[in-house]
Amino acid sequence: MMTLEPVLTPHGxxxxxxxxxxxxxEPEQGSRxxxxxxxxxxxxxxxLGADEVATILPPVLSYWRELGMRYMTALCALxxxxxxxxxxxxxxxxxxELDTMAAAVPPMTGxxxxxxxxxxxxxxxxxxxxxxxxxxxxxxxxxxxKSRHPAWNLVGxxxxxxxxxxxxxxxxxxxxxTYTTRLSAEAKAQHLPLGKALQEYSGARNRQRLLSLLxxxxxxxxxxxxxxxxxxxxxxxHPLRWSPQQxxxxxxxxxxxxxxxxxxxxxxxxRMNHPARPQVKATVGxxxxxxxxMDALLDFRMVVTLEGESLSKAEIKRLLAxxxxxxxxxxxxxxxxxxxxxxxxxxxxxxxRRAAADGLSFGEAMRMLAGAGIAxxxxxxxxxxxxxxxxxxPWLAETLATLRHPDxxxxxxxxxxxxxxxxxxxxxxxxxxxxxxxLKLGACLADDMGLGKTIQVLSLLLVIKNEDRGNRxxxxxxxxxxxxxxxxxxxxxxxPSLKTVVVHPSAAPSEKLNTYSADKFADVDLVITSxxxxxxxxWLETTSWRFVVLDEAQAIKNPAAK
Numbered sequence: 001m002m003t004l005e006p007v008l009t010p011h012g013x014x015x016x017x018x019x020x021x022x023x024x025x026e027p028e029q030g031s032r033x034x035x036x037x038x039x040x041x042x043x044x045x046x047x048l049g050a051d052e053v054a055t056i057l058p059p060v061l062s063y064w065r066e067l068g069m070r071y072m073t074a075l076c077a078l079x080x081x082x083x084x085x086x087x088x089x090x091x092x093x094x095x096x097e098l099d100t101m102a103a104a105v106p107p108m109t110g111x112x113x114x115x116x117x118x119x120x121x122x123x124x125x126x127x128x129x130x131x132x133x134x135x136x137x138x139x140x141x142x143x144x145x146k147s148r149h150p151a152w153n154l155v156g157x158x159x160x161x162x163x164x165x166x167x168x169x170x171x172x173x174x175x176x177x178t179y180t181t182r183l184s185a186e187a188k189a190q191h192l193p194l195g196k197a198l199q200e201y202s203g204a205r206n207r208q209r210l211l212s213l214l215x216x217x218x219x220x221x222x223x224x225x226x227x228x229x230x231x232x233x234x235x236x237x238h239p240l241r242w243s244p245q246q247x248x249x250x251x252x253x254x255x256x257x258x259x260x261x262x263x264x265x266x267x268x269x270x271r272m273n274h275p276a277r278p279q280v281k282a283t284v285g286x287x288x289x290x291x292x293x294m295d296a297l298l299d300f301r302m303v304v305t306l307e308g309e310s311l312s313k314a315e316i317k318r319l320l321a322x323x324x325x326x327x328x329x330x331x332x333x334x335x336x337x338x339x340x341x342x343x344x345x346x347x348x349x350x351x352x353r354r355a356a357a358d359g360l361s362f363g364e365a366m367r368m369l370a371g372a373g374i375a376x377x378x379x380x381x382x383x384x385x386x387x388x389x390x391x392x393x394p395w396l397a398e399t400l401a402t403l404r405h406p407d408x409x410x411x412x413x414x415x416x417x418x419x420x421x422x423x424x425x426x427x428x429x430x431x432x433x434x435x436x437x438x439l440k441l442g443a444c445l446a447d448d449m450g451l452g453k454t455i456q457v458l459s460l461l462l463v464i465k466n467e468d469r470g471n472r473x474x475x476x477x478x479x480x481x482x483x484x485x486x487x488x489x490x491x492x493x494x495x496p497s498l499k500t501v502v503v504h505p506s507a508a509p510s511e512k513l514n515t516y517s518a519d520k521f522a523d524v525d526l527v528i529t530s531x532x533x534x535x536x537x538x539w540l541e542t543t544s545w546r547f548v549v550l551d552e553a554q555a556i557k558n559p560a561a562k
Contacts, residue, residue: 004030006060008110012118014041014064017109029055042125046071046133049126050148053183060108067101067119071126073182076145076156077209085134087141090127092120154189155180158217159263162242162250164333171241172328175250179213195237216261223256244326244333251275251335267333271307275326275335278319280344280388281305282351284365285396296440297359298396302348305389306334320345337387344387362441365396399439406432414462417497420455429456434463437547444553454487457549458495464546465498465525474524476540479551481506481530487551488528503529503537518543531555535562 004016016037029052037044048061049068057065075090092098098119105114137144146153158179165174177194184190192200201210217236221228226249230236242250254264254273266273282302289296303310304319306329311319315329322336351368354360360368368390392400402408409431422430429445433456436443447453461475479487484504491500501524502508503516517539521527527540534540550556 004033004061005058006064006108008108008113008118010110010113012113012121014044014122016044033061040125040129041122042127042129043133045122046126046129050145050152053149053151054186060106063104063106067122068126069183070097071123072145072152073155075130076152077181077212078156085138085140087131087134090123090130092123098123151183151189154263155183156213157261157263158194158213159191159265160250160257161265162247162267164267164269165241168241171243173242173244173247175240175242175246177217177236193237193239198237220257220260220262223260224253226250227253227257248325248335269332275333276307277335277387278311278316278341279305280341280348282348282368282388282390283393284360284368284390285399286393288395289362296362298355298362298365299393300352300355300360301393302352304345306330306332340387348388365392402435403432406435409435412463414459414495415466417462417466418455418459418495420494422455422459423452426452426456426459429453430459430463433457433460437464454490455494458491458498461498461526462495468546472523473544473546474521475526475547475549476543476545477526477528477549477551478531478534479528480555481532483551484528484530491526498525499523500526500528503527503540504533513537531562 003018005019007015007017009015014037016034032051033044033047036047045064045068047068048057048065049070049072052065053069070093071090074093075087078087078090098116102114102116102119105111134141134144137147139147142153156179158177161176161178163174163176165172178191179194179197180189180191181200182190197210197213201207201213217227217231221231226246227236230240251266251274257264264273270276280302281304282300284300285298286301287299289298291297304316305311309330311329319327319329319334319336320338320342322338324336324338327334327336351360369392371385371390391397406428411427412431412434414430425447429447433443433445437460445453445456447456464475477487481504484502484506488500488502488507491498501521503513505513516537527545529537529540555561
């Protein structure tokens with residue numbers, strides 16, 4: 001536990017020192033404070049006021065934190081503090097505020113040196129420290145405030161609050177503009193009705209603070225006619241009853257309000273500050289298909305949901321019949337956009353009809369999960385992501401999970417036929433490749449150079465060979481001509497039981513190569529050739545292989561490649 005106490009020097013510098021008599025602090029907290037004060041009094045006070053607002057501190061440190069919090073509050077009240085990366089100097093408190101604070105200093109070492117002028121110098125030190133740390137952080141002022149403590153981003157700002165009022169059928173919403181002037185002891189922004197600002201900042205001396213507070217409201221009113229009307233009429237300073245139509249207009253103008261600097265607060269029951277939206281939810285691959293691979297036909301099921309609960313046909317019909325706006329469904333306010341909802345429904349219904357008639361392929365299912373439409377199908381364009389959701393059903397979800405986590409799979413082992421030891425990540429790679437071969441899907445093994453892609457492929461070939469004893473079918477390996485000898489050497493070293501034939505002029509004379517045909521390799525495990533020679537031997541192209549391995553696969557990345 002750190003035992004720290006503040007000390008004021010005769011020259012007005014505030015420092016920290018360790019002492020056995022001071023109340024103990026948490027080690028991490030004490031370390032942070034020491035580090036800040038080592039940079040100077042201003043940095044230390046700034047840390048206390050900006051970062052330790054909700055921390056339990058000894059009385060003497062709490063006193064100095066109060067000075068730091070007063071500085072932060074005054075900073076937040078500046079009208080020019082926004083998205084910029086600089087700020088003007090923070091005005092020194094007037095009206096004897098610092099005189100009162102100097103007179104209330106608790107017992108501490110150097111308390112006799114504390115005067116109003118010392119507090120003024122410490123205030124200026126905090127201002128310089130803030131500017132220096134802002135430059136170092138390379139953030140806007142508001143971003144920097146939020147990084148110190150999220151609540152500071154709310155102080156000194158106007159808040160527009162929307163709440164539900166279920167007891168009023170004609171006006172089921174209430175609107176109230178508030179502002180925050182300080183943080184509570186729990187580091188929560190304290191709200192006051194905006195009308196109170198007219199009283200708090202009354203008088204010519206406080207006119208600038210009032211204008212600063214209302215500046216974001218004036219900016220927002222320039223792009224929101226309804227707000228401009230409220231400001232001109234003075235309604236902005238009073239609680240208001242609102243209809244669903246007024247609440248919807250407010251909802252749609254949230255981006256404009258926030259960009260102007262107004263903080264928007266929605267009903268607590270609205271997730272992510274937004275009313276519920278009906279979603280067209282599609283589930284793909286609930287059951288295992290009759291066959292696997294890219295040609296597998298997956299099932300497709302569609303429902304309309306509201307916050308995860310399925311809606312009945314009657315409720316869907318009611319939603320579609322409702323005009324755009326906010327509708328009360330199942331006791332919840334729901335946003336209705338008739339055109340977008342109807343368009344999304346039509347798109348998913350078209351996919352559902354197609355799936356019922358012809359099935360949905362694995363590739364098409366992957367496109368839908370990725371938020372893309374089905375290639376070549378104009379009726380299945382990408383759906384509106386705000387009004388739709390496509391999820392994997394139980395079978396497809398489990399399959400995708402095992403693809404992402406091959407270590408979950410049962411271990412596949414090339415056994416004694418592999419003359420080497422696979423590292424853990426190589427074993428995972430073999431399991432992943434094996435799963436994809438079982439699903440009849442292709443794979444791109446993209447481990448970095450030197451991490452053993454070759455021996456992972458050879459291990460897979462050995463596993464397949466041991467499994468397919470009764471159904472022998474050769475595999476084809478295509479590689480750049482310069483790597484053919486390397487493959488032959490690696491096979492001889494790690495997988496000598498693989499019966500391999502190299503079909504290339506570097507391994508056999510042209511006369512012999514011209515006599516080769518598919519039926520000559522019935523008892524061969526692996527045929528190796530080059531990209532260039534592949535195009536010169538038509539039978540290589542027409543033969544049905546167990547699978548094909550392409551080394552240096554960038555050779556075929558272009559669709560126009562031979």
